[in-house]
Amino acid sequence: MSGTALLLALVQVLVAVAFAPLVIGVTRQTRARLEGRAGPGVLQPWRDLRKLLAKTPLRAAGTSVVTVAAPLVLLVSSLLLAALVPSVGAVPVALVPGDLFVVVSVLLLGTVAIALLGLDAGSAFGGMGSSRHMTIAALVEPTVLVSVYALSIPVGSSALPLIVAARRDHPAGIISPAGVLAVVALGIVVLAETGRLPIDNPSTHLELTMIHEAMVLEQSGRDLAWVDLASWLRLSVLLGLVGNLLLPWGVAATVGAGPLLLGTLALAGKLALLAALLATAEVGMAKLRLFRVPELLAGSFVLAFLAVTASYLVA
Numbered sequence: 001m002s003g004t005a006l007l008l009a010l011v012q013v014l015v016a017v018a019f020a021p022l023v024i025g026v027t028r029q030t031r032a033r034l035e036g037r038a039g040p041g042v043l044q045p046w047r048d049l050r051k052l053l054a055k056t057p058l059r060a061a062g063t064s065v066v067t068v069a070a071p072l073v074l075l076v077s078s079l080l081l082a083a084l085v086p087s088v089g090a091v092p093v094a095l096v097p098g099d100l101f102v103v104v105s106v107l108l109l110g111t112v113a114i115a116l117l118g119l120d121a122g123s124a125f126g127g128m129g130s131s132r133h134m135t136i137a138a139l140v141e142p143t144v145l146v147s148v149y150a151l152s153i154p155v156g157s158s159a160l161p162l163i164v165a166a167r168r169d170h171p172a173g174i175i176s177p178a179g180v181l182a183v184v185a186l187g188i189v190v191l192a193e194t195g196r197l198p199i200d201n202p203s204t205h206l207e208l209t210m211i212h213e214a215m216v217l218e219q220s221g222r223d224l225a226w227v228d229l230a231s232w233l234r235l236s237v238l239l240g241l242v243g244n245l246l247l248p249w250g251v252a253a254t255v256g257a258g259p260l261l262l263g264t265l266a267l268a269g270k271l272a273l274l275a276a277l278l279a280t281a282e283v284g285m286a287k288l289r290l291f292r293v294p295e296l297l298a299g300s301f302v303l304a305f306l307a308v309t310a311s312y313l314v315a
Contacts, residue, residue, distance in 0.1 A: 004255045008091060009083040015264050016082035016240075020232035021045035023239065023275045030279035045232065049225050057221035060121045070117035071219070071226035077110035078233035087240040088263040089252035090164035100148045100158040104141055107193070110230065111137045117227070118215030129214025132290065136192050136199065136211070139297040143189045143304050150182040150307035151245070154314070160241070168248035178314060181307035183245050188300035190242060192293075194235040197282040199293055236271060239278075243270030 025042035032039030059067050084103050092098065111133070118130035152158045154173060155166045166173065173179050192199040195212035202212065216227050244251055250266025252259035288296060 004091075008089050008255050008260075011260055011264075012085075012088050013079055013082045015088055015267065016233055016237055017079075017229075019268065019271055020229065020236040021049060023236040023271050024232050026272055026275040027279045027282075030276045031283055034280060034283045045228075049229060052220075052225035052228070053222055055221035057219070057223040059223075060123070060218050062122060063120050063218075066116050066120040067218075067223070070113045070120070071223045071230070073113040074110045074117070074230040075226045075233075077106050077113065078230040078237070080106045081110070082233055082237050084160075085237050085241050086161040086164045086244060086251065087237060087267055088260055089255060090161045090168065090244070090248070091252065091255055092159055092161045092165075098160045098162075100145065100152065100160060103160060104144055107144070107234075108137070108141060110234065111141075111193075114212075114215055114227070117219070121218040123218060125210065125214045125217050129211050129217075132211045133215060136293065136297070139294060139301070140189045140192045143185055143297065143301045144193075146301065146308060147182040147185040147189070147304035150178055150304060150311045153178075153308070153311035164244045164248050164251055165253065167245060168251055168253075171248075174246065174248070176310075176314065178307045178310035181303050181310060183242065185300045185304035185307065186245070187242055188296065188303075190238045192297060194231070194238060196235075196278065197285050198288045199296070201287045204287075239271055239274045240267055243267070243274050 022042060022045070024045045028044070029039040029042050081103065084098050084106065086098060115130040115133050115137075118126035118133070120126075148160070148163070149158065151163050151167075155163050157163070167179070191197070195202055200211040204210065204213070212231070216224065219227055244267075247270055250262055250269075252263035
């Protein structure tokens with residue numbers, strides 16, 4: 001790997017690891033304030049991680065090597081996602097594949113790992129959560145592919161750095177019908193992929209509503225820390241991608257100290273804005289009944305398909 005590729009990937013991973021707990025902290029704190037509570041503070045997720053990392057995990061009797069390996073596989077896939085998605089810099093670099101299909105494959109790797117983690121303990125809750133999770137994933141992954149494919153048609157490439165760079169250099173594409181439809185569809189599936197309202201409720205442990213939490217009920221100590229950090233990384237990286245597609249300004253065009261610092265600051269602002277908007281929307285939103293979730297995701301797929309059609313008509 002060239003020095004430029006290594007530097008860009010390393011910076012994006014470090015920034016994602018630093019920002020991911022803060023994104024969760026901003027979301028929880030904003031929600032607490034809007035609900036009239038003081039809230040635990042923006043840094044509380046970092047304190048939770050430190051506490052969990054100091055504890056030895058307890059594993060259910062009868063679990064296999066999957067319970068040991070799955071949290072690490074999920075974390076590695078999330079770190080790879082942070083390296084591949086253009087969050088700080090939209091610089092096409094050789095040997096760092098930012099291709100859409102590679103990114104979706106890495107997403108799917110983490111999805112399968114956490115589903116196997118939920119199944120391995122053999123509990124009713126874990127199996128229920130994994131079943132629901134894979135049902136949603138089967139509807140989410142095609143929509144991610146189609147929505148980003150719609151954005152790739154005017155660019156002529158499925159590489160995410162080139163798509164973000166094209167929107168930065170030609171802002172008219174941001175408000176085009178195809179661009180708006182594709183980003184709306186992508187925003188809906190990001191909520192589903194990261195287990196947020198109205199698809200999943202990350203702050204509940206009720207049997208009828210649990211999806212993500214059901215899969216990690218048997219996790220504790222360092223295992224739970226890796227799962228939590230990986231889930232937060234997926235949310236922050238995907239929110240950063242949506243932010244860069246909506247507001248591509250500030251994204252580094254070259255790999256240098258100045259552009260990377262500007263890109264990091266711009267990403268921090270976009271993530272803070274999107275996290276606050278996400279929390280504000282969740283306060284006034286109820287979780288959908290489970291059998292209504294496929295209808296919402298089918299609607300997002302239709303939006304993505306319409307975006308592809310509009311892209312070809314304009315092209």
